[in-house]
Structures are given as structure tokens and as C-alpha cells.
Amino acid sequence: MLAYIGRRAILAIFTVWAISVLAFAIIQLPPGDYVTSYIAQMASMGSVVSDEEAQNLRIQYGLGQPMYVQYLKWMRLIVRGNFGMSMEWRRPVTEVIGERLWLTVVVSVAALILTWVLGLPIGIYSAVRQYSVGDYLATFVGFIGLAVPNFLLALVLLYLGFVMFNAHIGGLFSPELQDAPWSAARVWDLLQHLPIPAVILGLAGTAQQIRIMRANLLDELRKPYVVTARSKGLSEARVVLKYPVRVALNPFASTIGYTLPYIVSGSIIVSVVLGLPTVGPLLLKALIAQDMFLAGTIVLLLGVMTVIGTLISDILLVWIDPRIRLEET
Amino acid sequence: MAEPAVALEPTSAVADAREQRVFVASQWQLMWWRFRKHKVAVASGLIVIAFYAGVLGADFLAYADPDASEAQRSLMPPQRVYWFDGWRFSPYVYAVKGARDPQTFKRVYRADPSQKIAIRFFAEGFEYRVFGLIATTRHLIGVDRGLDAGETVFLLGTDVQGRDLWSRLMYGTRISLTIGLFGVTVSLVLGVVLGGLSGFYGGVADTVIQRTIEILRSIPTIPLWMGLAAALPRDWSVLQVYFAITIIISLLGWTDLARVVRGRFLAMREEDFVVSARLVGCSQMRTIFVHMVPSFMSHIIAATTLALPAMIISETALSFLGLGLRPPAISWGVLLQQAQNVQTVAISPWLMIPAVPVIIAVMAFNFLGDGLRDAADPYGR
Numbered sequence: 244m245l246a247y248i249g250r251r252a253i254l255a256i257f258t259v260w261a262i263s264v265l266a267f268a269i270i271q272l273p274p275g276d277y278v279t280s281y282i283a284q285m286a287s288m289g290s291v292v293s294d295e296e297a298q299n300l301r302i303q304y305g306l307g308q309p310m311y312v313q314y315l316k317w318m319r320l321i322v323r324g325n326f327g328m329s330m331e332w333r334r335p336v337t338e339v340i341g342e343r344l345w346l347t348v349v350v351s352v353a354a355l356i357l358t359w360v361l362g363l364p365i366g367i368y369s370a371v372r373q374y375s376v377g378d379y380l381a382t383f384v385g386f387i388g389l390a391v392p393n394f395l396l397a398l399v400l401l402y403l404g405f406v407m408f409n410a411h412i413g414g415l416f417s418p419e420l421q422d423a424p425w426s427a428a429r430v431w432d433l434l435q436h437l438p439i440p441a442v443i444l445g446l447a448g449t450a451q452q453i454r455i456m457r458a459n460l461l462d463e464l465r466k467p468y469v470v471t472a473r474s475k476g477l478s479e480a481r482v483v484l485k486y487p488v489r490v491a492l493n494p495f496a497s498t499i500g501y502t503l504p505y506i507v508s509g510s511i512i513v514s515v516v517l518g519l520p521t522v523g524p525l526l527l528k529a530l531i532a533q534d535m536f537l538a539g540t541i542v543l544l545l546g547v548m549t550v551i552g553t554l555i556s557d558i559l560l561v562w563i564d565p566r567i568r569l570e571e572t
Numbered sequence: 573m574a575e576p577a578v579a580l581e582p583t584s585a586v587a588d589a590r591e592q593r594v595f596v597a598s599q600w601q602l603m604w605w606r607f608r609k610h611k612v613a614v615a616s617g618l619i620v621i622a623f624y625a626g627v628l629g630a631d632f633l634a635y636a637d638p639d640a641s642e643a644q645r646s647l648m649p650p651q652r653v654y655w656f657d658g659w660r661f662s663p664y665v666y667a668v669k670g671a672r673d674p675q676t677f678k679r680v681y682r683a684d685p686s687q688k689i690a691i692r693f694f695a696e697g698f699e700y701r702v703f704g705l706i707a708t709t710r711h712l713i714g715v716d717r718g719l720d721a722g723e724t725v726f727l728l729g730t731d732v733q734g735r736d737l738w739s740r741l742m743y744g745t746r747i748s749l750t751i752g753l754f755g756v757t758v759s760l761v762l763g764v765v766l767g768g769l770s771g772f773y774g775g776v777a778d779t780v781i782q783r784t785i786e787i788l789r790s791i792p793t794i795p796l797w798m799g800l801a802a803a804l805p806r807d808w809s810v811l812q813v814y815f816a817i818t819i820i821i822s823l824l825g826w827t828d829l830a831r832v833v834r835g836r837f838l839a840m841r842e843e844d845f846v847v848s849a850r851l852v853g854c855s856q857m858r859t860i861f862v863h864m865v866p867s868f869m870s871h872i873i874a875a876t877t878l879a880l881p882a883m884i885i886s887e888t889a890l891s892f893l894g895l896g897l898r899p900p901a902i903s904w905g906v907l908l909q910q911a912q913n914v915q916t917v918a919i920s921p922w923l924m925i926p927a928v929p930v931i932i933a934v935m936a937f938n939f940l941g942d943g944l945r946d947a948a949d950p951y952g953r
Contacts, residue, residue: 258787265796272803390935392885394892395927398911405918413914501789508794512889516912526795527893530802538802542795553790 244561251557255550262546263321267314270539278306280533284330321543327536331529336540340522344544346415347510347521351552353437354444354506362449366456370464370491371483381453388450393509397443397516412439413517421520440517444509448502459491492563503552507545603870606947613943619936623749623929630746631700634739635711635725638902641733642723644670647920648681650729650737653691663691665725678919689715689724729922731910740902741926747903749933751818752883756876758822759883763829764872770830771837772860778834785827793824797886801895810901817896821886825879832875836868870948878941881934888930904930 278300282292301307303316320327326336369378404412415436420429463469464487472482514523522541529537594602608614626633651665667687673680695714701707715724728737770781800820804813840846849863884904890896891905892912899906907926911917917924 254783254786257783258790261787262791265791266799269796269799269803272800386935386938390881390938391931392889392934394889395908395930398908398917398924398927401914402917402921402924405914406921411914504790504792508792511792511794511798512893515893526798527895530798530895533802538799542799545795546791549792550790 247561248558251554255554258550259547262550263318263543264314266539266543266546267317269542270317270535271310271313273533273535281328281330284333326540329529329534329537331532331534331537336537339537340525340541340544343520343522343525344548346519347507347514347523347545348548349433350415350437350440350444350514350519350521351503351506351510353441354448354510355503357441357445358448358452358502358506361445362452363456365449366453367460367483367488369453369457370460373461378457381457385450385453388446391446393443393447394512394516396446397440397513400439400443401517413519415440415519415521440510440513440519443513443517444506447509448506451502456491460487463487463491503556504549507549511545599867599870603944603947607943610943610946612939613946616936616939616943619932620940623745623933623936626742627746627749628703630742631702632710633712634736634742635695635697635713636736636739637698638735638740638743639900641735643734645723645726645730645734646679646732648726648730648734649920650922651726652683653727657688664688665691667724668726689719691725692716728925729920731907731923732916737907737922737925740907741929744902744904744907744926745929747814747897747901748884748887748905748930751814751821751887751897751903752880754815754818755822755825755883755887756880758819759826759829759879760872760876762822762826764833766826767830767833768837768860771834772841774838781830782834785830788824788827791824793886794889796824797821797890798893798895801890810897813897814901817887817890821883821890825883825886828879829872829875832871833868836871837864840864840867870944874941874945874948877937877944880941881937884930884933884937 278297281300282297285292303320306313308316324337328334329336329339332339365381369381372378401412415433416429417432417436420432423429464483466487469482469487472486473479477485510519510521511523511526513519514521515527518524522545526538526541529535529541597605645668648668648670651668653663653665655661655663657664665688666683666685667689668681669684670679670681672678691713692715693713694710696709696717697711697714699707699709713725726736726738728741730736731740766781770778797820801817804816808816846859846863849859854863887896887903888905888908891898891903892908894909897903897906904926908924908930911923911927
């Protein structure tokens with residue numbers, strides 16, 4: 244078990260490294276270096292960067308030195324918690340991102356929980372009552388969920404909310420609590436706004452979980468031990484829930500590894516459509532304004548959070564599934 | 573065949589003949605028979621074919637120049653088409669008159685029932701080249717000589733710049749569906765080569781490639797795509813951006829295909845026919861491409877079909893955000909960009925129409941891919 248977790252952890256470290264290289268590449272790709280664009284930016288604001296200051300910045304980021312040196316210097320700054328300056332906002336990147344990162348986590352986790360809470364029971368129902376009206380309905384909704392890209396779904400819901408209720412369903416907070424400090428009222432407000440983005444983000448994942456659960460459970464239900472259990476006179480609920488569901492659950496748990504990146508990915512674009520105060524709209528704005536330190540940092544942080552989430556789910560999986568535990572020892 | 577079975581019933585002779593046919597059928601025939609039974613997949617296949625026919629004939633299906641903008645006809649609602657004139661089948665529309673509302677300053681359009689405009693089939697319109705070669709002016713629909721379809725017919729309304737949405741949608745379909753096709757081709761090459769290396773050689777190559785796939789799969793793709801797409805130089809031509817976007821999308825999309833290919837290679841490496849091919853002295857290339865690849869070709873085709881919708885959605889999403897293809901290129905995502913603002917959409921809901929082909933195409937590819945996968949699986953139920 245420890246060996247397994249250790250292997251996953253090493254892989255996670257490699258993944259973080261790969262993401263950091265890609266984030267660095269994103270920062271480096273646009274023409275010109277950070278300092279020249281910083282000077283231009285400051286000049287357009289009417290302030291002048293002294294030669295000495297520019298020189299210091301160049302040394303700090305190792306500009307003009309080979310790529311790998313620049314990368315290492317950037318990494319060193321990051322480890323110390325210095326993500327550079329956001330050009331557009333003229334503030335440190337960490338300050339600009341602020342609570343938006345945590346709101347991204349909240350929205351993603353809510354969507355993930357939703358895929359489980361909805362996907363599991365519906366999948367079980369679909370398998371047990373195969374070819375019933377409910378099964379067909381679940382299959383149909385499932386296909387819609389898989390086929391409609393979530394940002395289009397967001398757009399349609401936004402439109403319907405606007406036309407039918409004349410209400411703006413986007414956002415995560417009511418206007419009066421938008422910039423208020425955290426309080427019980429604000430948390431409650433957040434919880435009230437959370438379901439719509441969570442449903443939009445989680446629908447595709449839910450659809451997939453329903454399909455997987457249904458297929459797995461159908462395979463299990465045909466096995467002889469289920470017939471034995473039934474012939475012994477166990478109640479139907481017990482026949483289904485005691486073993487088949489537990490066995491069918493296993494491959495289901497392992498999909499979390501790629502459900503999470505998918506949801507985080509989707510949250511970016513859905514946030515843009517719904518105007519959620521997550522890192523999504525910030526990333527888009529940063530990219531369009533070529534504010535590369537901000538953009539690179541967001542890509543890096545999102546990637547790292549996803550990797551951590553996946554690692555936690557891997558560990559949970561080992562804990563749930565004795566087969567993996569035994570295999571690896 | 574067992575003797576008594578033949579003696580018992582005449583019907584078993586028929587069954588026997590059918591069985592005989594199954595025995596001699598080629599793999600592709602077996603697949604086709606099984607595929608045919610899956611009605612939804614067959615229907616989806618026809619839809620996909622229709623889509624690609626539309627890709628080839630976009631100029632023919634469009635009746636107005638997709639780039640012809642005119643402020644005088646900005647944000648026109650879709651026109652109502654009257655199919656029968658009295659009892660005769662002769663579709664027509666009413667001419668539209670635009671004016672500015674003195675109170676809201678919005679342009680309002682009113683149909684003018686005194687002015688009927690007949691819609692003609694195979695009429696003449698703007699000039700284009702069939703497959704880029706033969707110049708012609710024929711279009712599926714158009715209006716009488718002397719009138720301009722671009723100024724009189726608005727089947728799906730117009731956008732903010734007054735460009736005809738139907739015609740733009742036809743050209744958008746061309747770009748969105750071909751970008752998916754090119755993207756999937758690049759992914760396929762990467763997937764087959766890397767998946768093949770991984771499955772055929774095993775060992776270190778396998779470990780490295782598998783770990784790389786795992787790493788790629790655990791990275792959230794959209795932020796990464798956005799970053800890479802935003803870094804493309806602004807002065808690139810439409811064509812350069814098109815190919816760059818294709819490559820960006822397929823760089824992360826090959827992992828599923830590689831997994832399928834690797835799985836097949838692993839399963840097949842120890843099969844008798846592969847071992848004997850090796851024993852009679854076939855070269856490695858020959859073993860792979862003459863003996864192994866044909867036997868899982870069908871799986872690759874199914875996996876490719878299932879990979880296409882993801883490509884289409886990725887392109888649409890990127891262009892929708894303004895980071896993918898940029899105007900003057902037309903794609904579904906570029907068209908949907910106009911629908912980003914709720915207020916605009918609430919006033920002009922037809923701007924959301926380009927979402928319909930996205931959804932239909934994605935569904936059709938999914939069902940078709942499912943059907944192909946089931947048909948390709950010899951042990952399927």
C-alpha cells in the first residue's frame with residue numbers, strides 16, 4: 244500500500260514539474276521579455292522605470308541568460324511565494340488571484356460531489372430497473388449531458404433565466420455581498436448560488452458516472468452469486484446493495500483521476516460565461532492582455548491543485564479497494 | 573454439421589446456409605452486418621455523411637457572401653418562409669423593411685406583405701469555385717435575376733454586422749468539421765506510433781510513454797490550451813492560426829488513441845499468427861503493418877470517431893473565448909462568440925443557432941463511434 248502511494252506521489256511530482264515547464268513556456272512564448280513590456284506598461288501609465296530598477300529586475304529574473312537558468316530562477320522565486328507582478332493590475336500576482344483560487348476549488352469540489360451524489364443512485368436505479376421509463380429518461384439526460392458542451396449549457400440556462408424569470412442567474416454572490424468580508428451571511432449566499440454552476444459543470448461527469456455504474460452493475464447482477472443471494476430469500480435491497488453495488492463501485496472510484504481535471508478545465512470556461520469570480524475570467528483577461536506572469540501562475544496553480552486532488556483521491560481509492568492494496572504489496 | 577439437424581427441419585438448412593455465409597465472410601463484412609443492426613448508429617452515420625457533404629458543398633448551400641456586412645440589416649430576425657403560394661408549391665418570403673425605433677434607437681424590421689420574393693432552386697448568386705477549381709454561380713437557393721439573395725433572403729437572420737447567418741453557418745461548418753478531422757489525424761499518428769512503440773516493445777519505452785500519458789491526462793486541458801493559443805502571434809494569417817490550433821488541440825488529444833493501440837498490441841503480441849509471422853522471418857515492420865495493424869484497424873476507426881467530438885468541442889470552446897480562430901475565419905465557435913453577452917442573446921436569440929449543429933454533430937459522432945466500437949468487438953453481445 245505504501246509502495247503504491249509512494250509511486251503515485253512520485254508521479255504527481257513529475258506532473259507538477261511538467262506543468263511548471265508548460266506554464267513557464269506560456270510566460271516565455273510572447274515576443275519581448277518581461278522587463279521591456281513592464282517598462283512599456285509603466286511608460287503608458289506615465290511613470291518612468293529607472294535604468295537601475297530595470298537592471299535589478301533583469302537580474303532577478305535572469306533575463307538574457309540561458310532558458311534553463313531563467314526557469315530555475317523563476318522556480319526559486321515561486322518556492323518563496325513570489326509569483327511576480329501582474330502588469331495589468333500593477334499588483335503582485337498573489338494579491339490579484341486572492342480568494343478567486345479558493346472559489347475555483349469550491350465550485351469544482353461542489354461539481355465533483357454532485358456527480359457522485361446524482362450519478363451513483365441514478366446509475367443503480369437504471370441498472371436495477373433496466374429498460375424502464377426511468378432508465379430511458381436517465382439514458383437520455385445522460386446523452387444530452389455528454390453531448391452538450393458545458394459552456395453552451397451555461398449560455399442556454401443564462402438565456403432562459405433572463406427571458407423567463409428576468410433574473411441574472413450567474414455569479415456566486417448577491418451584488419450587495421460581492422466585496423463584503425467573509426461572514427456567515429456571505430457563506431450562506433455562496434451556498435445559494437452554488438447549485439447552478441455545480442449542475443452545469445457536473446452534468447457531463449454525472450452522465451458518464453451513470454453510464455459506468457449502470458454497465459458495471461448490470462454485469463455484476465448477472466453473476467451466479469446474486470442468484471444465490473436471491474434464492475436464499477434475502478430482501479431485494481440487500482441483494483443489490485450488499486455486494487454487487489460495492490463491486491461495481493470500484494472502477495467507478497478510479498475515474499475520479501480524470502474527472503477532476505475535466506471539471507477544473509470546464510470551470511474556467513463556464514466561469515467566463517456565468518461571470519463567476521473564479522480564476523477563469525481572470526485567466527482569459529490576462530491572456531488577452533498578454534499579462535503573462537498572471538496567466539502562467541494561474542495555469543501553474545490550477546494544475547498543482549488538480550494534481551493534489553487526484554493524489555488524495557488515489558489514496559482514498561487504495562483505502563477503499565482491498566484489491567489494489569494486495570496487488571501492490 | 574451434425575447429421576440429425578439436417579434431417580429434422582427444412583429451416584435448419586436455411587440457418588445452415590446463413591452460417592456458411594458467416595464462416596466465409598470477411599471481417600469487414602461481419603462488422604457491417606453487426607453495425608447495420610444498430611439503428612441509431614446507422615442514422616448517426618448518415619447524419620455525419622450529410623455534415624461532410626455540407627463541408628464539401630458549403631459554397632453551394634450558402635446563398636449570400638458570408639463576409640458581406642451591411643449596417644442597414646444588422647441583427648435581423650429569421651424570416652418566415654411561406655412554402656405554398658395558393659395551392660402551388662412555390663416558396664416565397666416577404667421583403668423586409670428596416671427602420672430605427674425613435675424611442676429605443678434599435679433597428680426594427682417589418683415584413684412587407686405587398687412585396688413577395690420568390691425563392692428559386694438552383695438559382696444564380698455570387699461566384700465561387702467548386703473544389704477551388706471550376707468557377708460557377710449556381711447555388712441551392714437564390715432569388716430571381718436582378719435581385720440579390722444577400723439583401724432579400726434571411727433564413728436564419730443576420731448578425732450584428734448584418735451578415736447572413738445561414739451562409740456563415742455553412743462556411744463555419746466547413747472549418748469546424750475539418751479542423752476536427754485534421755486534429756484527429758495528427759492525434760492518430762501520434763497515438764498509433766507512441767501506442768505502438770509502447771505496446772510492441774514494452775519495457776522502458778512502455779513505462780516512459782505510459783507515465784507521460786498519465787501526466788498529460790492529469791493536467792486540466794482548457795487553461796493550457798488557452799495559454800498556448802493566446803501565445804500565437806497576432807499577425808499570423810488565418811491559415812497559420814488554423815494549423816496551429818489544430819496542433820495545440822491534438823497535442824493533448826492523442827492519449828486515448830495511444831491507450832487503445834497499446835492495449836491491442838499487448839493483447840496481440842503473443843497471438844499465434846503473430847508468433848508464426850515472426851518465426852517465418854517477417855521483418856518487424858512487416859509483422860506490424862501487414863499482420864497486426866489490419867486486425868485492429870476497426871478498433872482504431874472506432875476510437876478515432878469517438879475522439880472527434882472532443883476535438884470539435886475544444887475548437888468551439890477556444891474560438892468562443894476569442895483565443896482560437898479569429899475573424900475573418902468563420903467557425904462554429906467564432907459564430908457563437910456573438911452570443912457571449914446575455915443581453916444581446918435575449919434580444920436576438922437566433923444568434924444561439926450555431927449551437928444546434930455543434931450538439932447534433934457531437935451526438936452523431938458519439939453514437940456512430942459507439943456503434944462502430946460494438947461492431948468491431950468480435951465478442952460483443
